[in-house]
Amino acid sequence: MGHGATAAALAGDAARPAGQEMDLSMQGSPNGSAGSPVTDIDGARFRSVLGRFATGVVAITAIETGTGRPTGLAANSFTAVSLDPPLVAFCVAHTSTTWPRLRGADRLCINILSEPQLEVCKRLALKGGDKFADIEWTESPNGSPLIEGALAWIECSVEQEHVAGDHVIVVARVHALDKYHDGDPLLFYKGDYGSFS
Numbered sequence: 001m002g003h004g005a006t007a008a009a010l011a012g013d014a015a016r017p018a019g020q021e022m023d024l025s026m027q028g029s030p031n032g033s034a035g036s037p038v039t040d041i042d043g044a045r046f047r048s049v050l051g052r053f054a055t056g057v058v059a060i061t062a063i064e065t066g067t068g069r070p071t072g073l074a075a076n077s078f079t080a081v082s083l084d085p086p087l088v089a090f091c092v093a094h095t096s097t098t099w100p101r102l103r104g105a106d107r108l109c110i111n112i113l114s115e116p117q118l119e120v121c122k123r124l125a126l127k128g129g130d131k132f133a134d135i136e137w138t139e140s141p142n143g144s145p146l147i148e149g150a151l152a153w154i155e156c157s158v159e160q161e162h163v164a165g166d167h168v169i170v171v172a173r174v175h176a177l178d179k180y181h182d183g184d185p186l187l188f189y190k191g192d193y194g195s196f197s
């Protein structure tokens with residue numbers, strides 16, 4: 001696991017919303033003794049503990065209303081929520097400059113990234129610039145940016161936004177979805193990237 005990529009700095013942006021501290025403070029240490037209670041949670045500790053939860057990575061994309069240009073961001077806070085109605089969710093930092101440009105779109109496309117799409121992930125995690133300059137994409141059925149090489153795509157629309165600490169939890173309704181390319185997923189673990197292979 002791991003390509004040696006230095007994603008540690010980016011893991012800060014990938015931090016999940018607060019609210020899990022109590023459970024974490026009850027975790028035992030590897031030798032079986034209880035860990036010390038968490039009374040003062042700093043960012044480094046939060047990230048290093050939560051970083052032990054391995055995730056996949058998605059690219060959340062849309063055609064920006066107004067400019068008609070594709071935009072997007074990388075996120076590892078994505079999860080399925082409900083089958084009936086079909087809902088998914090992800091968390092976005094209040095500091096994101098891309099989310100305000102995505103959230104106004106009729107449709108978002110969640111692209112589940114594959115291991116060879118590491119550069120796509122890094123590109124969409126950058127602040128500013130034309131994020132799609134070197135990214136090959138096509139249109140999903142309803143015209144959202146579907147990135148070449150993604151394992152699957154999920155077309156959705158924003159249903160609810162819940163402010164949660166320094167992030168907003170976005171609940172989105174799924175309108176269409178399908179598998180796309182076959183391959184291994186891009187994984188994110190302990191602030192680094194990896195895959196199953």
Ligand SMILES: Cc1cc2nc3c(=O)[nH]c(=O)nc-3n(C[C@H](O)[C@H](O)[C@H](O)COP(=O)(O)O)c2cc1C
Binds near residue numbers: 013014075090091188
């Ligand atoms: C692996 C990875 C996972 C990320 N997950 C999230 C996330 O779940 N939520 C989020 O707001 N930002 C996340 N980010 C950061 C965003 O992709 C991006 O860096 C951030 O939105 C800043 O760019 P912006 O100002 O263009 O939005 C992640 C970055 C990486 C590399």
